[in-house]
Amino acid sequence: MPQTRPDRKLGPGHDEFWAWCSKGELRLQRCKSCGGLSWPVIDACEHCGSTELEWEQMSGLGKVVSWCTFEHDYYRGVLPIPYDTIMVELAEGPIFISNPSGFGREDITFEMPVKLAFVDCVDSAGQFSLPVFAKA
Ligand SMILES: [Zn+2]
Numbered sequence: 001m002p003q004t005r006p007d008r009k010l011g012p013g014h015d016e017f018w019a020w021c022s023k024g025e026l027r028l029q030r031c032k033s034c035g036g037l038s039w040p041v042i043d044a045c046e047h048c049g050s051t052e053l054e055w056e057q058m059s060g061l062g063k064v065v066s067w068c069t070f071e072h073d074y075y076r077g078v079l080p081i082p083y084d085t086i087m088v089e090l091a092e093g094p095i096f097i098s099n100p101s102g103f104g105r106e107d108i109t110f111e112m113p114v115k116l117a118f119v120d121c122v123d124s125a126g127q128f129s130l131p132v133f134a135k136a
Contacts, residue, residue, distance in 0.1 A: 002122040003130075006075045010125060013041035020055060021129045026116050027055040028094060039094040060116030061136065062088040062096065067108050088114055088133050101132040 008018065013029070020027040028039045032054055036047035044051045066087040073081050084105050088096045100108070101117045113136035118129040 002120040002127055004078055005121045005123050005130065006078050007123045007125065008128065009041075013043065016055060017041055018128050020057075021118065021131055024118055024129065026058045026060060026131050028058060028090075028092070029053040030056040037092055037094055039096060058116070059091050061091040061113070062115075062133065063111045063113050064100075064108055064133075065089045065095070065111065067100075067105060069105050086114075086133060096131075099130075099132045101134040103135055107135070 008014065010018070017027065028037055029042060029045075030037050030053065031045035031048060031050050032052040033050035034045060034048040036045055037056070038046045038053075042053070045053065064086050067084060069082050069084050071082045084100050086098055086100050086108070088098055090096055099119075100114075101119065114133035115136040117132050117134045119132050121128055121130045
């Protein structure tokens with residue numbers, strides 16, 4: 001049964017991101033002009049401003065560079081509290097904020113290696129695959 005999550009941001013760019021996730025692929029936008037990799041979803045390259053972007057598959061490998069536990073009910077019961085959030089530095093460079101899968105804050109050490117996984121989730125727009133990270 002899918003986990004209920006707060007509503008995703010949808011629309012141009014975001015829809016493509018989630019479509020790749022539904023295929024089990026984490027893809028970020030690579031600029032065809034300068035080669036820069038951007039995250040979160042952009043309309044134009046954050047490095048050079050080009051709008052020539054392509055979706056590049058990430059390796060799914062990274063390391064935890066920061067983490068925190070949310071104890072305030074920001075989502076009014078949609079997301080049970082407390083919950084852990086991790087900041088993952090992807091092997092390709094960008095920082096990706098996610099949730100840990102199969103481990104919690106007590107298990108985390110700085111620069112702990114992690115690998116991509118997906119969790120079946122649902123929001124008001126329907127079912128989707130949420131990228132999360134497990135211990136590598
Ligand atoms: Zn660029």
